[in-house]
Amino acid sequence: MKTLITGGTVVGPLGATPTDVLVDGETIAALYAPGVASASGVVADKVLDATGKYVIPGGVDVHTHMQLPFGGTFASDTFETGTIAAAWGGTTTIIDFAVQRAGEVVQDGLAAWHAKADGNCAIDYGFHMIVGGVDDDALKAMDYLVEHEGITSFKLFMAYPGVFYSDDGQILRAMQKASDNGALIMMHAENGIAIDVLAAQALARGQTDPVYHGVTRPSALEGEATHRATVLAQVAGNTPLYFVHMSASEALGVVSAARSAGRNVFAETCPQYLYLTLEDQLGAPGFEGAKWVASPPLRPRDEPHRDDLWRGLRTDDLAVVSTDHCPFCFKDQKELGRGDFTKIPNGIGTVEHRVDLVYQGVASGRLSLQRWVETVSTTPARMFGLYPRKGIVAPGSDADIVIYDPNATTTIGVATHHMNLDHSAWEGFEIAGKVDTVLSRGTVVVADGAFHGRAGHGQYLRRGLTQYLR
Ligand SMILES: NC(=O)NCCC(=O)O
Numbered sequence: 001m002k003t004l005i006t007g008g009t010v011v012g013p014l015g016a017t018p019t020d021v022l023v024d025g026e027t028i029a030a031l032y033a034p035g036v037a038s039a040s041g042v043v044a045d046k047v048l049d050a051t052g053k054y055v056i057p058g059g060v061d062v063h064t065h066m067q068l069p070f071g072g073t074f075a076s077d078t079f080e081t082g083t084i085a086a087a088w089g090g091t092t093t094i095i096d097f098a099v100q101r102a103g104e105v106v107q108d109g110l111a112a113w114h115a116k117a118d119g120n121c122a123i124d125y126g127f128h129m130i131v132g133g134v135d136d137d138a139l140k141a142m143d144y145l146v147e148h149e150g151i152t153s154f155k156l157f158m159a160y161p162g163v164f165y166s167d168d169g170q171i172l173r174a175m176q177k178a179s180d181n182g183a184l185i186m187m188h189a190e191n192g193i194a195i196d197v198l199a200a201q202a203l204a205r206g207q208t209d210p211v212y213h214g215v216t217r218p219s220a221l222e223g224e225a226t227h228r229a230t231v232l233a234q235v236a237g238n239t240p241l242y243f244v245h246m247s248a249s250e251a252l253g254v255v256s257a258a259r260s261a262g263r264n265v266f267a268e269t270c271p272q273y274l275y276l277t278l279e280d281q282l283g284a285p286g287f288e289g290a291k292w293v294a295s296p297p298l299r300p301r302d303e304p305h306r307d308d309l310w311r312g313l314r315t316d317d318l319a320v321v322s323t324d325h326c327p328f329c330f331k332d333q334k335e336l337g338r339g340d341f342t343k344i345p346n347g348i349g350t351v352e353h354r355v356d357l358v359y360q361g362v363a364s365g366r367l368s369l370q371r372w373v374e375t376v377s378t379t380p381a382r383m384f385g386l387y388p389r390k391g392i393v394a395p396g397s398d399a400d401i402v403i404y405d406p407n408a409t410t411t412i413g414v415a416t417h418h419m420n421l422d423h424s425a426w427e428g429f430e431i432a433g434k435v436d437t438v439l440s441r442g443t444v445v446v447a448d449g450a451f452h453g454r455a456g457h458g459q460y461l462r463r464g465l466t467q468y469l470r
């Protein structure tokens with residue numbers, strides 16, 4: 001089956017160029033200057049007219065938590081519902097986090113994630129591994145996963161004592177292992193020990209509302225943990241280090257300084273930290289703010305975090321925008337924390353909206369077209385060993401393609417989204433631009449306002465080592 005995409009402007013890291021794209025089967029076969037394909041007699045089974053639209057590589061969301069058991073419940077999107085929602089939003093690859101908890105065998109945690117995901121995903125998927133219990137066996141398993149399972153990134157937590165938390169010694173040992181086997185260490189950098197003290201003190205004062213989740217996780221404690229992790233990575237042998245869901249100016253400053261010193265230190269942020277605030281969302285009246293309880297928390301409106309994060313995206317100090325998609329319904333899930341903010345399951349659902357939300361940076365003049373594509377697709381693919389199979393519109397790459405209409409508009413809301421979530425953290429957000437058509441490995445999965453894909457189409461991706469080292 002051959003598909004010719006005509007009349008569009010292909011956007012990639014090198015710029016935006018009017019180009020026709022020929023897809024043959026699951027991959028991109030050729031790129032043509034406008035009109036050259038028809039003049040040279042190229043015959044296709046299907047023609048997609050992309051006139052006036054951008055043709056971009058499918059989005060790569062490297063931070064999702066489908067069906068994650070967390071906070072006494074499970075993230076509400078399954079691999080099926082979450083990947084269908086992702087496809088609607090122009091994301092054609094996710095990397096989800098398989099989990100090993102302290103005392104568990106790492107390979108058992110991985111098998112549990114395959115059991116949830118295999119045969120159920122509508123788009124391609126890979127896994128990182130959360131190592132919740134760094135010990136001799138887990139360290140050995142890290143080698144095994146890199147060599148045999150295509151899992152080349154491991155998340156550690158300086159937050160959540162008693163759940164996923166690693167102490168500095170455990171972090172150092174895991175970093176030493178990654179220095180040896182080439183894996184990337186992903187870090188949740190918040191000082192969880194200090195945060196637990198602040199949270200207990202707030203509760204003792206009767207401060208139980210969702211906003212205190214933010215108040216008790218100050219940005220300085222993200223900055224402190226970020227600094228500590230960069231020092232530990234240096235001591236461990238200059239381990240490549242990637243900070244997840246960065247929210248704070250202090251943390252970004254640490255990353256900028258490390259990068260200026262030539263270190264292999266990288267970071268992602270998420271749309272919630274670019275747009276939403278502690279006062280406007282987390283501080284909503286009553287218990288409403290629970291919808292936006294996530295860690296790190298939304299930051300105060302009058303502090304410089306959001307502007308700094310946008311600047312970081314421009315300079316590549318922030319290389320990636322992921323979602324940290326971890327949805328919990330308001331009813332019965334977020335409500336577990338009524339009267340005690342520490343019991344509100346942490347997480348926000350955004351997997352469907354990332355490509356649109358970052359495009360708003362282009363629409364508002366804060367980000368170039370190239371940086372949009374780099375931060376949502378090309379760099380995540382390179383960072384996590386998927387390039388050039390993913391992340392670029394080029395001959396030989398998987399035909400994961402989004403036709404994006406910059407002249408259409410959409411409004412986000414629970415009535416129209418496809419995530420399994422009874423509210424939207426983005427309710428009423430007006431979006432300039434719209435995902436028009438989505439191809440996943442050559443198959444049209446979204447077109448004409450309808451989903452044409454199927455659960456089970458998505459393939460497991462064995463990943464190589466990071467390709468983003470300096
Ligand atoms: N971020 C969040 O609040 N929930 C998901 C787990 C994590 O990434 O820390």
Ligand SMILES: [Zn+2]
Binds near residue numbers: 244245295
């Ligand atoms: Zn985290």
Ligand SMILES: [Zn+2]
Binds near residue numbers: 063065324325326
């Ligand atoms: Zn996460």
